[in-house]
Amino acid sequence: MKLPEAKAQFIQTWGLLGAQWGVNRTMAQIHALLLIAPDPLSAEDIMGGLDISRGNVNMNVRELMNWGIVEKVLVPGERKEFFIAEKDIWKVGTAIARERKKRELDPILKVLLQLNKVEGDPKDKQVRAFRETMQNIQKFAHQTDSALNAFIKSEENWFYSTLMKVIR
Amino acid sequence: MKLPEAKAQFIQTWGLLGAQWGVNRTMAQIHALLLIAPDPLSAEDIMGGLDISRGNVNMNVRELMNWGIVEKVLVPGERKEFFIAEKDIWKVGTAIARERKKRELDPILKVLLQLNKVEGDPKDKQVRAFRETMQNIQKFAHQTDSALNAFIKSEENWFYSTLMKVIR
């Protein structure tokens, strides 16, 4: 397989993967394009590379910056703004995990955990079934949280051990 | 908080949570309704409980059965079909993780891992950047896979240790 074909396939596959993990397809594709670009890209480069509008580029690049996996750089002698992606995929993966956990999982679980304080007669079948489900969820939430934290932590370990190798 | 209010809040929160994790909202709500129901529910019960159409119930219940977290049961003396949800949340969580990994992550990663076989001159900056990114992804895929497997495995441990307690 030649490079241009491989690039195109990577962009489209990364887009599909992103979509399945709750990231908008175009956002993932822009990220892919930046990931494999050896140099910073301008808004025009992205528009041309993916054949999308200026507004769309602006919107999704901004969101990628919010997620902390893309940043703006200034190229000396150029008026335009350029963008680069975080190239370390582990950092990308854990940034996404951390972000989604914080924004999505944590607040909703807070609500769920309150619900086992429901009033009612413990002899009532309905009340018992409800409480039991809520308690199960509470335990599950705790375990999921640990698993995610372990994942995020394992990244830190990997990151620092690699850093050590690089610094020597 | 009284039971009916708590139930309503659980259904709507579980729906939101599901939507964020790639499950259609109604599907998650049907699952929630079945989770807190002490007895099997019919299609009518679900239609009434969530105020949705028959077709919608049929479609989403079928999908929940595909995921392996809801099943059809027959109530003696009743013509209708009834449904129950898997009540063990760990089983639900790991079923979802296993299913999504198998259907979504694995096939896409297979494609990505092939892409570092791209042809090209290693002196070419473009080729080098591309290969490096692909190699990073390969390592990441492997680690994510291990983490997910650990999660799925931890469930099995929990499940069997609980089983032991129940059997005594």
Added chain:
DNA sequence: ATTAATTTTCAAAAACTTTTGAAAGTTCAA
């Protein structure tokens, strides 16, 4: 201050997903 280059915004259009409900299909008791 003016102008040209560039970025940002946002309302409308397009694309995509979900839901409905009526019609078709199935099952089973009589």
Added chain:
DNA sequence: TTGAACTTTCAAAAGTTTTTGAAAATTAAT
């Protein structure tokens, strides 16, 4: 068989998300 009870299908409607592109805002050079 028949027909009532029930389930499934699917085309059209409703709802949601994403994209566009032109206008407004910003920036920087002259």
